[in-house]
Each structure stands twice: as C-alpha cells, then as structure tokens.
Amino acid sequence: MQKPHVPMPRETTEAMVRNIGRELAEIKQRISRCRGDRVAEPKLTGTWIAHLLVSSRELLQNLLIDTAQRPRRISR
Incomplete structure (x- = not known):
C-alpha cells in the first residue's frame, strides 16, 4: 500500500528572500x-x-499566496 503524498511545507517569503539573496x-x-x-x-x-527568473516567479507566487483574500465563512 502506498503512502499518500505529503505536500512539502511552503518556504516563508522572508526565508525565500534571504535564500535568493545569498544564492x-x-x-x-x-x-x-x-x-x-x-x-x-x-x-x-x-x-x-x-536563477533570478525562476526565483522571481517562485517569490511572486509566494507573495500572491500570502496576500490572497481568504474566503469568508458563511454564518448561519
């Protein structure tokens, strides 16, 4: 029996910026x-x-995720 795929935790935007700068x-x-x-x-x-192009794309994706509006809960 196969184990279900466990998604990798997303790198924080701050950590990503530090790593891109260092690289x-x-x-x-x-x-x-x-x-x-x-x-x-x-x-x-x-x-x-x-590297800059790939990192920029990943960083932009991270920023979009961080700033995306969360769906509102429907109150009953």
Missing part, C-alpha cells in the same frame, strides 16, 4: 573571479539570470 551573492562572487574568461563568464551570467 545570488554566491553567483556574483564566482562571476567576479572569472572576469575575462570567454567561456566561464557567459555561463555563470546565464546561470545568474536563469
């Missing part, structure tokens, strides 16, 4: 070390942009 700082640091390298610099720059 992007690491990528920027690596880019600065390979300035002028015709192969490594464009690859890392592409990685940075891709």
